[in-house]
Amino acid sequence: MEQIQVVAFKLGNEEYAIDVMAVQEIIRPTAITRVPRTKDFYSGVINLRGNVVPIVNLAKRFNLEEVELTEKSRIIILNVNDIRVGITVESVTEVININKDDIETPNLTNVIDEKFIAGVAKYQERLLILLNIEEVLELTEVAQDTEEIKG
Amino acid sequence: MDTNEYLGLFLEESRENLQVLNEGLLSLEQDPENEMALNEIFRAAHTLKGMAATMGFEQITELTHKMENVLGKLRDKELEFSRFISDLLFKCVDALENMVEGISTGNQNEFVIDDLVASLKNLEEGQGQAVEETSQYTVKDELNEYENNLILKGQEQNYHTYKVVVEVSPQCVMKAVRAFMVFKNLEELGEIIKSVPAVQDLEDEKFDREFTLYLLTKENENKIRNAVDKISEISLKQLAEVKIQKEANLPKEKKKTVNQVDSWDKTKIKTMQTVRVDITKLDNLMNLVGELVINKTRLEQIMKTGQVTSLGETVEQIERITSDLQNVVMKVRMVPIEQVFNRFPRMVRDFSKELEKEVELVLEGQETELDRTVIDEISDPLVHLIRNSLDHGLEKPEERLAQSKSRVGTLKLIARQEGNSVLIIVEDDGQGINIEKVKTKAVENGMVTIKELEQMSEKEILDFIFAPGFSTAQQVTDISGRGVGLDVVRAKINSLNGNVFLESQPGIGTKFTIKLPLTLAIIQALLVKVEEEVYAIPLANIDETTLIEEDVIKNVQGQEVMVLRGKVLPLIRLSKVLEVPCTGKCGEELYVVVVRKGEEQIGLVVDELIGQQEIVISSLGKLFSNLPGIAGAAILGDGKVSLILDIGTLF
Numbered sequence: 001m002e003q004i005q006v007v008a009f010k011l012g013n014e015e016y017a018i019d020v021m022a023v024q025e026i027i028r029p030t031a032i033t034r035v036p037r038t039k040d041f042y043s044g045v046i047n048l049r050g051n052v053v054p055i056v057n058l059a060k061r062f063n064l065e066e067v068e069l070t071e072k073s074r075i076i077i078l079n080v081n082d083i084r085v086g087i088t089v090e091s092v093t094e095v096i097n098i099n100k101d102d103i104e105t106p107n108l109t110n111v112i113d114e115k116f117i118a119g120v121a122k123y124q125e126r127l128l129i130l131l132n133i134e135e136v137l138e139l140t141e142v143a144q145d146t147e148e149i150k151g
Numbered sequence: 152m153d154t155n156e157y158l159g160l161f162l163e164e165s166r167e168n169l170q171v172l173n174e175g176l177l178s179l180e181q182d183p184e185n186e187m188a189l190n191e192i193f194r195a196a197h198t199l200k201g202m203a204a205t206m207g208f209e210q211i212t213e214l215t216h217k218m219e220n221v222l223g224k225l226r227d228k229e230l231e232f233s234r235f236i237s238d239l240l241f242k243c244v245d246a247l248e249n250m251v252e253g254i255s256t257g258n259q260n261e262f263v264i265d266d267l268v269a270s271l272k273n274l275e276e277g278q279g280q281a282v283e284e285t286s287q288y289t290v291k292d293e294l295n296e297y298e299n300n301l302i303l304k305g306q307e308q309n310y311h312t313y314k315v316v317v318e319v320s321p322q323c324v325m326k327a328v329r330a331f332m333v334f335k336n337l338e339e340l341g342e343i344i345k346s347v348p349a350v351q352d353l354e355d356e357k358f359d360r361e362f363t364l365y366l367l368t369k370e371n372e373n374k375i376r377n378a379v380d381k382i383s384e385i386s387l388k389q390l391a392e393v394k395i396q397k398e399a400n401l402p403k404e405k406k407k408t409v410n411q412v413d414s415w416d417k418t419k420i421k422t423m424q425t426v427r428v429d430i431t432k433l434d435n436l437m438n439l440v441g442e443l444v445i446n447k448t449r450l451e452q453i454m455k456t457g458q459v460t461s462l463g464e465t466v467e468q469i470e471r472i473t474s475d476l477q478n479v480v481m482k483v484r485m486v487p488i489e490q491v492f493n494r495f496p497r498m499v500r501d502f503s504k505e506l507e508k509e510v511e512l513v514l515e516g517q518e519t520e521l522d523r524t525v526i527d528e529i530s531d532p533l534v535h536l537i538r539n540s541l542d543h544g545l546e547k548p549e550e551r552l553a554q555s556k557s558r559v560g561t562l563k564l565i566a567r568q569e570g571n572s573v574l575i576i577v578e579d580d581g582q583g584i585n586i587e588k589v590k591t592k593a594v595e596n597g598m599v600t601i602k603e604l605e606q607m608s609e610k611e612i613l614d615f616i617f618a619p620g621f622s623t624a625q626q627v628t629d630i631s632g633r634g635v636g637l638d639v640v641r642a643k644i645n646s647l648n649g650n651v652f653l654e655s656q657p658g659i660g661t662k663f664t665i666k667l668p669l670t671l672a673i674i675q676a677l678l679v680k681v682e683e684e685v686y687a688i689p690l691a692n693i694d695e696t697t698l699i700e701e702d703v704i705k706n707v708q709g710q711e712v713m714v715l716r717g718k719v720l721p722l723i724r725l726s727k728v729l730e731v732p733c734t735g736k737c738g739e740e741l742y743v744v745v746v747r748k749g750e751e752q753i754g755l756v757v758d759e760l761i762g763q764q765e766i767v768i769s770s771l772g773k774l775f776s777n778l779p780g781i782a783g784a785a786i787l788g789d790g791k792v793s794l795i796l797d798i799g800t801l802f
Contacts, residue, residue, distance in 0.1 A: 033792040034684065035771065036729040037778050045771060045784060047792045052769045052784045083773050137774075 002100040006121070008128055009076065009089040012064045014112075016089075017098075017121060017128040024079040026092055029069055046075070046086060053077065055086040061136060062112040078133060085137050098123050103130065158254075161206050164198070165251045171195040172244045173497045176237060180500075183232035193222045199247070211250050214264050217271040218243050224275060236274065241497075243267055298345050298365070302393060305367050310341070313375055315364045316389035323384040327356045333364070333385060336378040341368025361388065428483050436483070439476045446472065481673065484524075488566045488575070489517035491530045495537060495564060502541045509548050509559040510541065516566035521573055525667055528647055529575070532640040536577040536663050537562065539637070544581030544661050554658065556580070572649075573669055578662040584655040589615050596621065611750075613653055617641045645799055648674075648691060676766045676785070676795065679744060680759035681725045682734050685793045687766055687785055692798040694745045694752060696760060701741060704756075713743065713754065720745065722754045723802055728780065746798050753802070768795060 006017035007026070027048070032055055034044040041061040045052050055075065059067050067073075072091035077084065103119040118132040175192035179185055196219050203211035218240065224230040246264055302312045317333055319326050330353040337343055345365040348358050366375065372390055379387045449465045492514050503510040521529070545551075545560035552558055563578040586609060593599045593615045604612065615621060619638040644651050649667035668674070668691065676687040677696070703713050704722060711722040722743065726733065743754040766785035771778065782797035 031791050033784070033794065034732075035775060035778070035781065035794060036731070037780065038775060042774075045775075045792050047786050047790055050786060052771060052786070052792055054772055054774045085774065 003097045004100060005095060005097050006128065006130065007076065007095050008093045008123075009074070010091045010093060011058055011062070011067065011089050015093065015126060015128050017096075017130050018076070018078070018133055019130075020095060022078050022080050022133050024077045024084065027075050027077060027086075029073050029075055029088065043088065048077065048084075048086075051084070053084050053086050055088060056137060058087045058089055058136070062116065064112070078137070080133055080137065083137070087136075096123055098128070157206065161202055162251060162255045164202060165211075165247075168195040168199045169244060169248050169251065170493055172199075172247075173241075174493065176240055176244065177496050177500065179232060180234075180237045186226075189222065189226055193219065193226060196222060208250070208254065210264055211247060213268060214243055214247060214250075214271075217268050217275070220275045221271050230274065239267070239270055239274070243271070301344050301367065302365075310367050310369055311371075312344070312393040313366045313368065313372070314389065314391045314393050315366055315375060315379065315387070316361060317364065317379060318361050318386050318388045320384045320386065321360065326358070326360075327354050329382060329385050330354075330358075330362060332382045333379060336381065337364060337366050337375070340370045340374055340378060341366050343367075365393065432479060432483055435479050436476070439472055439479065442472050443469070443476075477673070481522075484522050485520035486523050486526045487517060488519045488521055488526065488529075488573075491526060491533060492517050492564060492566070494530075495533075498534065499537065499541065499562065502538065506541060507547060508541065508545055510545060511559050511561050513561060513563045514565075515563070519566040519568055519573055521667065522669065525573075525647055528643065529665075529667070532643045532665070533564075533575065533577065535637070535640050536665075537564070540577060540579040540581065540661065540663075544579040544583070546582055568669070573667045575665040575667070576662060577665075578660060580660040583657040583659055583661050584613060584616065584653075585657060586612055586655075589613065592621065593618075613655060614750075616653070617651070648689065673765055673767050674795075675763060677744065677763055678761035678787070678793065679725070679742070679755075679757040680761055681729065681757050682731045684729075684731055685761065685787070685791070686725065686729070686757075687764075687793050687795045688744060688746065688755070688798070689782070689795065690763065692746045692748075694747050696742060696744050699741055699743055711756075715743075715745070715754070718752075720752060720754045722756050724756045725796075726756075726758075728802055748798050766793075766795070 005020040007020055007023050008015055008017045010016075030046050032044040032046055035042065035054075041057050043055045043057040043060075045054050047053075059065065067090050070090070073088065074092045075086040075088055076092065077086045098121045102122045104122075105119055112129075115135050116132055117129055119130045121128045121130055172192055172195045175188045175195065178188040179192065182188070196215050200212055200215035200219060203209075203215065221230065221236070221240070225232055225236070230236070246267055305312055315337065317330075319329050323329055334343060334346075334350075334353075343364050344367050346353065347363040352358060353362060368375070372392075375390060376387060379385060446465055446469050449461070449468075453459075453462050453465065495514070496512055499510055499512045540562055545562065546554070546556075548558045551560060561580050563576065565574075565576040565578070567574055589612055590604055593612070594601055594604065596618075598615060598618060598621075599607075617637045617640075621637070641651050644665055644667070647667055649665060652664040652666070653661070654664070655661040675690040677690055677693055678685055678687050680686075697715065699713060704711050705713065707719075711724070712719050713722055714720070720743075725731070742757050742760050744757060744760075745752055745754050747753075764787075766787075768783045768785060770776075771781065771784050775781070780797055780801035782795045784792050784794055787793050
C-alpha cells in the first residue's frame with residue numbers, strides 16, 4: 001500500500017502534518033528579528049547557521065489564538081521550491097507513515113481556512129490535518145510576482 | 152553521450168570565442184595586414200566548430216566551417232580582406248551569437264543561415280564581391296506551425312500564399328495610414344495570415360520602412376502587384392510565392408528538436424553564474440582553511456585543558472585568518488571590467504555606422520576590478536550612456552569640421568579605482584547639452600516653473616535630464632531619444648549604491664561619471680538602536696550624526712524639523728516609519744543620523760548609536776524581496792539578525 005511520511009505537529013487543539021520531503025530540519029526557537037512592512041503573519045527572520053531565514057507564525061496565519069512559547073515549541077524549517085521558510089509550532093509530535101488510502105478530502109474542519117488543507121489523514125485514533133504548504137506560505141503568489149518582474 | 156552537463160561549459164566558451172571573433176575582426180578591419188588577429192579569429196572559429204560539432208549543433212558547425220574556409224583563403228592570401236568580407240563575417244558572428252543565445256534560453260528557433268552560407272561559399276569559390284545577399288538571415292520561424300498548416304491547407308484547395316514585402320517611401324509622413332491601405336487593398340484579394348511586424352506595431356508606426364505580409368489568395372501575382380502599386384508612397388519590394396512541402400521528410404528532425412527543447416528547458420534553470428578563478432587564489436584559500444582547522448583543534452585542546460592563556464593567542468590567530476579569508480574571497484569575486492568593456496568596440500562601430508558618424512573609441516583602465524554582481528548590472532547603464540553620447544553628443548563629420556573640430560569624434564570610456572569606489576567615466580567631445588533646451592523642455596513638461604528656474608544652478612538644471620520621460624532630442628532615432636533612459640540609468644546605479652554625475656559644456660563635450668562601491672557584499676555601516684531593535688545604516692549614505700534633546704524638534708506644517716547649523720533639517724523618526732513596537736520608555740536625549748538621499752538631507756531620529764561595523768549583506772530571500780526601505784540583512788557578532796536600511800526607498 002502506498003504510504004507517505006509526514007511530520008506531525010500540534011498547534012491550538014489540532015494536530016497537523018507536513019510531507020517530510022518539504023521539511024529540512026526542526027530547531028528550537030531562537031531570536032527572531034522583526035521585519036517591518038511585511039504581512040503580519042511573518043514574525044521576522046532568524047539566523048540559521050549564517051543564513052537568514054524568514055519565519056511564519058502559523059497560528060497567526062491560521063487566525064488562531066496566539067500560543068505562548070514553551071519548552072516544547074519548535075521552528076520547522078521547510079524547503080519548498082528552493083525557498084527556505086520556518087514555521088513556528090506549539091510542539092512537534094513525531095514522524096509517521098500514513099497510508100494514502102487513509103487520506104480524505106476535508107469537509108469537517110472549520111478551524112482554519114479550507115485552502116490551507118490538502119486532506120485529513122486518519123492515523124490510529126488521531127486525525128491529522130495535512131497542510132497544503134504552498135498555499136500556507138503563499139508560494140504561488142510569490143512565484144507569480146517574480147514572473148511579473150521578469151516579464 | 153549525454154552532452155547536457157557540458158552545455159553550460161559550451162555556452163560559456165562559445166561566448167568567449169565569439170568575443171575573440173568580434174575583437175579579431177575589429178582589429179583586422181583596422182589593419183587588414185594583421186596576421187596575428189587573423190590567426191586568432193581562425194583559431195576561435197575552429198574551436199567553436201569543434202565544440203558545436205561535439206554538442207550536435209549542426210547549424211553552428213556548418214556556419215563556422217564555411218567561415219573557416221573563407222578565413223583560410225584570407226590567410227593564404229588567396230582572398231583579399233575587404234569591407235564586404237568583414238561585413239559578411241560580422242553578420243556571421245551575429246548569427247552565431249543569436250544561435251548560441253537561442254540555445255541558452257532554450258528558445259530554439261531555426262535560423263536560416265542559407266544566405267550566409269551561400270555568400271561564404273561564393274566568396275570561397277572566388278566569385279567574391281559580385282554576390283549580393285538575397286536577404287539578411289531571418290528566423291525561419293517567422294511562420295509558426297498554425298500558419299504553416301493554414302498555408303498547407305490552402306495549397307490543397309488551390310489557394311496560393313504570397314510573401315509580400317512592402318516598402319514605404321522615405322518621405323512618407325503617415326506610415327501607419329499607408330500600411331493600413333496596403334492591408335485594406337490586399338484583404339480584398341484574400342486573407343492576410345501574418346504580418347511582420349505585427350499589425351499592432353504597424354498601427355503604432357513601430358516599423359522602419361519595410362514590412363512583410365503573408366497573403367492567402369486565389370488571385371495571381373499581377374493582381375497583387377496592382378493592388379499594392381495603386382497606393383502612393385508605397386512600393387512593392389518583393390513578391391514571392393510561399394510553398395510548403397508536406398512534412399514527409401521532416402518528422403525525424405522535428406522529433407529531435409522537441410527532445411532537445413525539453414532538455415534545454417531544464418538546463419536553462421540550472422545555468423548558474425560562474426566566476427573563473429585564478430588557481431593561486433584558490434590555493435591561498437585552501438591554506439587559510441587549513442590554518443582554521445588547525446586552530447579549531449587548538450580550541451578543542453584548550454576546552455579540555457582549560458588553559459586560558461593560550462586561548463587569547465588562538466583567538467588572535469583566528470581573527471587574522473578570518474580577515475585574510477575575507478580578503479581572498481572578496482578578490483575571487485572581483486572581475487576585471489574588461490568583460491563589460493569588451494563588447495563596446497563592436498557596438499560603437501555598428502552604431503556610428505548607422506548614424507553616419509565617425510568615432511574613435513578610447514578605452515582606459517580595463518583592468519579595474521569590480522565585484523561580479525556589479526559587473527553584471529553595470530553593462531546596461533553603460534550601453535545607454537554610450538548610445539546617448541553617440542546619438543546626441545557627437546556630431547556628424549561635416550558639422551564637426553564646420554566647428555573646426557577634428558573630423559573624428561572621440562568617445563572615452565575610462566575606469567579607475569579611487570579609494571573604496573570605482574569610477575567609470577563616459578566622456579565625449581561632442582556638442583554638449585544645450586541648457587536652454589533643457590530649460591524649455593522642463594517647463595513644457597511641467598516639472599518646474601520659469602520662476603523656479605531662475606533660482607536654480609546650472610547643475611540643478613542639467614539634473615533634469617535624469618527625470619523620467621525627459622528627452623531633448625528633437626528626432627527620435629532607433630538608438631536613443633525616446634525619453635526613457637537616463638532616469639533608468641540613474642535608478643540602476645542608485646540601486647547598486649552608486650551615483651551618477653554629469654558635466655557638460657556646450658560645444659566641448661559631455662562627461663558622465665558613475666561612482667560605484669568596490670563591492671556590494673561587505674559594507675561599512677553604522678548600527679543604531681530604535682527601541683529594542685538594531686538597524687544598520689550604510690556609512691556611504693551618512694553625512695554626520697548629532698545628539699539632540701527632544702525639545703529641539705519643531706513642527707512645521709506637520710513635519711518635524713530641526714535647525715542644524717542654521718539649516719532646516721527635516722526629521723524622520725525611524726520608530727515611526729519602521730513601525731517599531733513602542734516600549735513606552737522615552738529618553739530625553741535622541742540621536743539624529745543625517746543621511747543623504749540624492750541632493751536632499753534628512754535626519755533620522757534614533758534612540759542610540761551602537762557603533763561603526765563592517766557587515767556582510769545577506770539577502771532576505773524571495774519572500775521578502777523588494778521591501779521598501781530594507782536593503783537586506785546582516786548577521787551581527789552576537790548571532791542576531793539586523794536589518795540594513797535602504798535610504799533610497801525608506802521614505
